Amino acid sequence: MANIIGSPSRYVQGKGELGNLCTHAERLGKAFFVLVSGSGKKRVEAQLTHSAQQAGAKLAYEIFNGECCQSEIDRVLAAFKASGCDVVVGIGGGKIHDTAKAVAHYADVPVVIVPTIASTDAPCSALSVIYTDEGVFDRYLFLPANPNLVLVDTDVVSAAPARLLVSGMGDALATYFEARACQASGATNCVGGKVTLAAMQLARLCYETLLADGLKAKLAVQRKACTKAVENIIEANTYLSGVGFESGGLAGAHAIHNGLTAIPETHSLYHGEKVAFGTLVQLVLENADLDELEQVMDFCLEVGLPITLEDLGIRDASEEQLMEVAKLACAENDTLHNMPFPVTPETVYAAILGADQLGRYYREV
Structure with a gap:
């Protein structure tokens, strides 16, 4: 068996980089479906709007329901297909990342992962941890590829608890x-x-x-x-x-x-x-x-x-x-x-x- 190493196609880390997201991701598409929590959207929307205007990109938001479970993946996948977007963007914590990766996999489109916290190692992996609706571990979903882009704005992350x-x-x-x-x-x-x-x-x-x-x-x-x-x-x-x-x-x-x-x-x-x-x-x-x-x-x-x-x-x-x-x-x-x-x-x-x-x-x- 071969020795194999996997990694995201590109990793970007620095202060203020959230405002450059659409520019960094423009090679992937022009219509970004953003999965984010309600509170997270309030924190990042202004920077994302500026980034989209700079790159001439479209944004559509979907609010995450809180658990990376099959029912939530199915719900978000349906919303993505109805959005007309061509890239999934997961902004938030590990469960949002894992849901975004799973949705992008089932939709066969690129995925961009944007951690707002540095609380897990989920952002870079070709893996989603799936739980039941009640929050009990269910299974690992091994994905065929790592995220196309991981972008970490250290100003945002360092402001978290x-x-x-x-x-x-x-x-x-x-x-x-x-x-x-x-x-x-x-x-x-x-x-x-x-x-x-x-x-x-x-x-x-x-x-x-x-x-x-x-x-x-x-x-x-x-x-x-x-x-x-x-x-x-x-x-x-x-x-x-x-x-x-x-x-x-x-x-x-x-x-x-x-x-x-x-x-x-x-x-x-x-x-x-x-x-x-x-x-x-x-x-x-x-x-x-x-x-x-x-x-x-x-x-x-x-x-x-x-x-x-x-x-x-x-x-x-x-x-x-x-x-x-x-x-x-x-x-x-x-x-x-x-x-x-x-x-x-x-x-x-x-x-x-x-x-x-x-x-x-x-x-x-």
Whole structure:
């Protein structure tokens, strides 16, 4: 099997770039169907209108209903077909991105992804995570191509709440450890090949950037400041993690996240916050070196990522509830089986308890 790396056709990051969106995307089409939240539209409409006037482009808006589920994809697809547009643009967070990518795939048109937050690594990937209407993980939709353009306006992203940037760090935290596991097991990555040297280096650089700039970026964003550390973390959360996870592969951390969606209390948490705890569970499964565990724990404590079940809103969970999480994480088609050793619901259940207890210990010392 070949080594394969996937990435968006073009990645643009900089201050004020939202106002240049239509110019950057003019090679893709002239009529842009913009999927965005109601509040998001109010924040970006003036810049997009200016951009469309500059490029002589048409804009049509569709308000996102809040969940990347099949019914929402079908609804938005119908609206796109009725709009007369030729490009899908997803502006917002991960669920909007995944919905926009799925709609563009089914309509067979280009897609532009514009994150207004750096809370996940979804923007660059050829993947949509599909949930049920109730918000429980359903399946991965693997797409034939990455987005045609990813545009990140760092002024917009740095103005978002700091918790969202930290959530993106939680998602990015898993990138290196999952890629490492997939390389060790020889697992197939998300683009249908084996991990490349480039993908592993991107994944490693992602982790190193988090350790170097994560706290500085969080503190700066708390003051709505876009410093060099913020720029670096936005790139780590969005591009390094996006290309790194897709071309490196997914393993334990994201499967644990998927399992946690079975507990309603976790639905109020962001994707990356649950992935961060999933990373700790994966490291316990691997019986990772204590120094490495301490480094990850210290990072999570420093920036404010969950390290215990209680941090996830799970208090006094029953054995049956946590075993349900473990069973869902071990689903036949999920990525936990990319680990370089056999996994069972029983070993995952034990790792969840072990990670929770380690988190409690490190929170007290």
